[in-house]
Amino acid sequence: MLYDLNIAWSPSTSAADLERTLRFSSQLGYNVVALNHTLDAPLPSQLTNPLPKFAPANPSSSPSTTHPAKQPNQRLPTVLRRLTINLSDPAQNPQLARAAQLYDILAVRPQTEKAFQAACLTVSATDIGIISLDLATRLPFYLRPKPCMAAVNRGLRFEICYGRALGDGADARARANFIGNVAQLVRATRGRGLVVSSEAVDVLGLRAPADVVNLLAVWGLPAERGMEALGVNPRGVVVNEGIKRSGFRGVVDIVSVAEKSxxxxxxxxxxxxxxxxxxxxxxxxxxxxxxxxxxxxxxxxxxxxxxxxxxxxxxxxxxxxxxx
Structure with a gap:
């Protein structure tokens, strides 16, 4: 299975454009996608989840609970709901435990070196699963191997979003920053613990999995690591986040009881x-x-x-x- 855990969503996104993006991602081969809602820390006291709900993918039924299916032959992928928190100061209380009750996946996007160190070393891995980086901009900190590998060993995953660098609206400076940051992140993590997402605003920001793997191979990530970043690693994030919310103390989850022979x-x-x-x-x-x-x-x-x-x-x- 292939995953795209970051499809950008905002209140201004229309239902038709969102449905078109989801259907095209399914045609490209992605089985599970996540709609991403971004907020700045600290979170509001009355936190709500404005993302639309989608029923589990079923070819014989309507794929959306809020949007009627217009083309039953083109089913939607499994849609998850994700929250990304822009973190500038670790002292700010992002209220991750409360946000975990409303969203399927939680991620933080550090904006400063202090926030990056906190995300890698001190933020509990039971609260978040992804450290998302805006690689199309010049980062205010260096991606050093020690904190990056510490985060990977703790079970966190670093996200590479290619949509802002490969879309039609990206300029030469954004592409140069993206290539340099990706190479730096691959060296710091040795290609481990990476998750590749699109962060696509519309259909034009999506790329086929094979194209993404080839581009990352040019920038230093081996092909097998690239396939892990599209399949194995994001699947681990989805499974772990599900166990945290449904299992006993985020460790044990009873899926089903085996029947007697x-x-x-x-x-x-x-x-x-x-x-x-x-x-x-x-x-x-x-x-x-x-x-x-x-x-x-x-x-x-x-x-x-x-x-x-x-x-x-x-x-x-x-x-x-x-x-x-």
Whole structure:
């Protein structure tokens, strides 16, 4: 499966343009996409999710709950909802725990070196899954191997968004910054822990997966790492984010319980039948006064100590009777 975890969305995006973009991404081969809503930290006190909801992809039913399907033969991909927070000061409380209840994926985009260090080293990996970088601009910090690898080892993923550098609106300076930053990020992470997204505003910002892999190979990312950045790594982000929201303490998630085989069911039935026969035999013996010695109540078997006491009492009575 192929993933595109960043399709730009804003309140001004029309439903027709959004649906056209999603259908074209499905035609290009992307199975799962994420609509991205960007906000600045700190988040508002009354946080809401304005992104439209889409039903799970199903070829035989309407793909959208808010937009009627006009072309049933072109189904939409699986659509997730994502929030990206522009973080300038780590002291600002972005309220990540509250935002996680409203969105499927959370990401931070550091704007300063201090925020970048905090995102790599101190921000909890249970709150966010992606560190998104605007590689089309000149970054105010260097992408050094130590913090980048620390973030990768903690389970975070760095996002490369090619839409702003390859779209029609990109200029030469944006492309030069993008190429230099991508090469720097690949060297710092050794090609590990990368997620490639489009950040496309419209249809013209999307590229086929093979084209993206070839471009990244030219800029220093091997082809196998490029395929991981489109498939394995983003899938890990989606799965981990889902477990955080539905699993026990973000670690264990019970998907389904395995059904018993026919052989196991037959064995259980035979055991139940055997137990039932044994119970019937014991009941018959108790009724007929056969089998094990029983106590005064006739419900429990008599122990050896009780039997000895009973014999001693009988002997005592016999002795007393003879003496009288």
């Amino acid at each position: 026919e052989a196991e069911r037959e064995r259980e039935k035979e055991k139940e039948k055997g137990k039932g026969k044994e119970a019937m035999v014991k009941d018959n013996k108790r009724k007929n006064g056969e089998g094990e010695n029983v106590g005064e109540g006739g419900d429990q078997p008599m122990s050896k100590r009780q039997a000895k006491k009973l014999k001693a009492a009988l002997r005592k009575k016999e002795v007393e009777g003879k003496g009288a």
